[in-house]
Amino acid sequence: MNALPYLLEGLKVTIYIFVIAIILGFIIGLIMALLRLSPIRALNWIAKIFIDAIRGTPILVQLFFFYFGLNSLEFISFDRTTAGIITVAINAGAYFAEIIRAGIQSMDKGQTEAARSLGLTSAQNMRYIILPQAFRRMLPTFTNQAIISLKDTSLLSVIGIADLTQQGQIAIAATFKAFEIWLVVGIMYFLLIYLLSLLSNFLERRFELR
Amino acid sequence: MTMIDVKNLKKSYGKFEVLKDISVEIKEKEVVCVIGASGSGKSTFLRCLNRLEEITAGQVIIDGQDITAKEANINKIRQEVGMVFQQFNLFPHKTVLENIILAPMKTRGTAKAEATKNAMELLEKVGLKEKADSYPGELSGGQKQRVAIARALAMNPKVMLFDEPTSALDPEMVGDVLEVMKQLAQEGMTMVVVTHEMGFAREVSDRVLFIDEGVIAEQNVPGELFSNPRNKRTQAFLSKVL
Numbered sequence: 001m002n003a004l005p006y007l008l009e010g011l012k013v014t015i016y017i018f019v020i021a022i023i024l025g026f027i028i029g030l031i032m033a034l035l036r037l038s039p040i041r042a043l044n045w046i047a048k049i050f051i052d053a054i055r056g057t058p059i060l061v062q063l064f065f066f067y068f069g070l071n072s073l074e075f076i077s078f079d080r081t082t083a084g085i086i087t088v089a090i091n092a093g094a095y096f097a098e099i100i101r102a103g104i105q106s107m108d109k110g111q112t113e114a115a116r117s118l119g120l121t122s123a124q125n126m127r128y129i130i131l132p133q134a135f136r137r138m139l140p141t142f143t144n145q146a147i148i149s150l151k152d153t154s155l156l157s158v159i160g161i162a163d164l165t166q167q168g169q170i171a172i173a174a175t176f177k178a179f180e181i182w183l184v185v186g187i188m189y190f191l192l193i194y195l196l197s198l199l200s201n202f203l204e205r206r207f208e209l210r
Numbered sequence: 211m212t213m214i215d216v217k218n219l220k221k222s223y224g225k226f227e228v229l230k231d232i233s234v235e236i237k238e239k240e241v242v243c244v245i246g247a248s249g250s251g252k253s254t255f256l257r258c259l260n261r262l263e264e265i266t267a268g269q270v271i272i273d274g275q276d277i278t279a280k281e282a283n284i285n286k287i288r289q290e291v292g293m294v295f296q297q298f299n300l301f302p303h304k305t306v307l308e309n310i311i312l313a314p315m316k317t318r319g320t321a322k323a324e325a326t327k328n329a330m331e332l333l334e335k336v337g338l339k340e341k342a343d344s345y346p347g348e349l350s351g352g353q354k355q356r357v358a359i360a361r362a363l364a365m366n367p368k369v370m371l372f373d374e375p376t377s378a379l380d381p382e383m384v385g386d387v388l389e390v391m392k393q394l395a396q397e398g399m400t401m402v403v404v405t406h407e408m409g410f411a412r413e414v415s416d417r418v419l420f421i422d423e424g425v426i427a428e429q430n431v432p433g434e435l436f437s438n439p440r441n442k443r444t445q446a447f448l449s450k451v452l
Binding site for chain 1: 260262285286287288289291292293295297299300301302303312313316317358361362365
């Protein structure tokens, strides 16, 4: 099938955007979760506004805002890929923030008390005691969000990013084989997501809860 | 020499006053047991001594340092005040050895080799040397509590606080933990022990405080307090637990 090289090209772009966006999203989520839990009111509010704004608007609107909206201002110029990555990353970040916050809050208070009673600072407690345990508990929910973000990348085709979905459309324009090509595109997404769940299962076993 | 000096300590949760004006001096090497009904404020009192509970009014001075002072470095002070919890609170994602060496390495910058050597000595002391590489989930309650004691001792504290250390244990595990505490007392550790183990209080402590409704209703050497309680409320409490 001569459409395959197109699709593989798109698959590469999808993976590239997803990997960068999910890493950025995780960092954004971690920072926002810590701000959200900070005793300083102003930081709380920054995180809360960010999370609510992102969760309360459709990702397609966010994408248009970052690409068309910001680019219409004189002093900003994002290329498509950058705008796409930012959109997916920020979206994932808002959801990650809530997952991480809930994970931290679900930890037994005794863990923090033991750490603090030994003289560890609150930052050391987070780093060595709370986060390692909370992350293990959050893994299944993280995976869930990662899968959603991966599927979200297919929306980026609407601003012309040459991802798997966009390449599928191009391949169809060239071959007129809509049924076969959408089927193959679907299978490719499915396999990617299947790989993601395998990775998650592996990590869960690797960091088994004691 | 006074190790712990509590002056007019008050603690309220909103309008509810848990501790009402508690003053007590505890000397170096003294072993003090705190007894009282649940809800009397005895655990809150203990937790005020390392500021796990913020104090509403009054002063707590440990080894000359006012821990409630604004400029007090509470992390530094807590390094000198070990605490053992009813629920052990071991770190489940770390091995027994890692549980013990974490704080000395992170707070004092002790080298890993030295921290490990010290930890192994402490594990030997509590009789759990062979469990160094186990995870807390693989230990019995009594073993967990002995590891928790070793973990607190690894910071080489001046004072040890015990918050009902045997209350969550199966009866057959209690003895081992009390034995370790007894040994510690004999070595001259300053200890404050909130407990329901009247036998331990009678045998090991130098003084017993009976806390009731947020005040020290009575205090005395254990022989006197247990056999000859003067306060009516002490009498009522002891008649229920002895």
